[in-house]
Amino acid sequence: MAWRDKVCMGLSMSDWLAFFFSVATGFVAAGLTGSFYRLVTRKPPSFQVWSDSLFGQIGGVVTLVFAGPNVILRNALRAQVFEHRPPAWLLLSALIAMMWSFLSGVFLLSIILAS
Numbered sequence: 001m002a003w004r005d006k007v008c009m010g011l012s013m014s015d016w017l018a019f020f021f022s023v024a025t026g027f028v029a030a031g032l033t034g035s036f037y038r039l040v041t042r043k044p045p046s047f048q049v050w051s052d053s054l055f056g057q058i059g060g061v062v063t064l065v066f067a068g069p070n071v072i073l074r075n076a077l078r079a080q081v082f083e084h085r086p087p088a089w090l091l092l093s094a095l096i097a098m099m100w101s102f103l104s105g106v107f108l109l110s111i112i113l114a115s
Contacts, residue, residue, distance in 0.1 A: 019102065022109060026101030027069060029108055034070035037063050045071050066104055069097035 037045045045067045049060040064071065076093030079085045 022105035023098055023102045024105070025109055026103070026105030029066050029104055030068065030070040030097075030101060033063055034067040037067060044074065047071060069101045069104070072097040072100070 034045045043050075045063060047064065049057050049064075051057050051060055072093055076085075076090050076097075080087075080090045
């Protein structure tokens with residue numbers, strides 16, 4: 001039996017690889033977008049939109065669409081260290097960030113593969 005034919009929890013190995021590849025693509029996009037935002041504005045991305053102009057607000061929302069997992073994980077780690085939140089809080093935040101990364105990764109990969 002080849003590794004491609006193995007089934008785990010109803011999904012073939014290629015399904016798992018596609019899932020983790022999409023998650024990794026989303027996390028990389030989140031990291032790059034968050035780092036670029038920090039480079040341009042000299043402050044970390046957050047869920048607060050600071051700009052007064054319409055262009056700045058739209059740019060902030062578009063940035064957060066892709067940098068959201070980065071913001072969630074940064075906030076969860078800070079809450080774990082400084083506010084002593086329970087570990088389940090960090091786990092739940094990581095799962096939310098993973099699903100967000102999966103969705104943004106699928107979106108980006110579909111755009112890349114369509115061209």
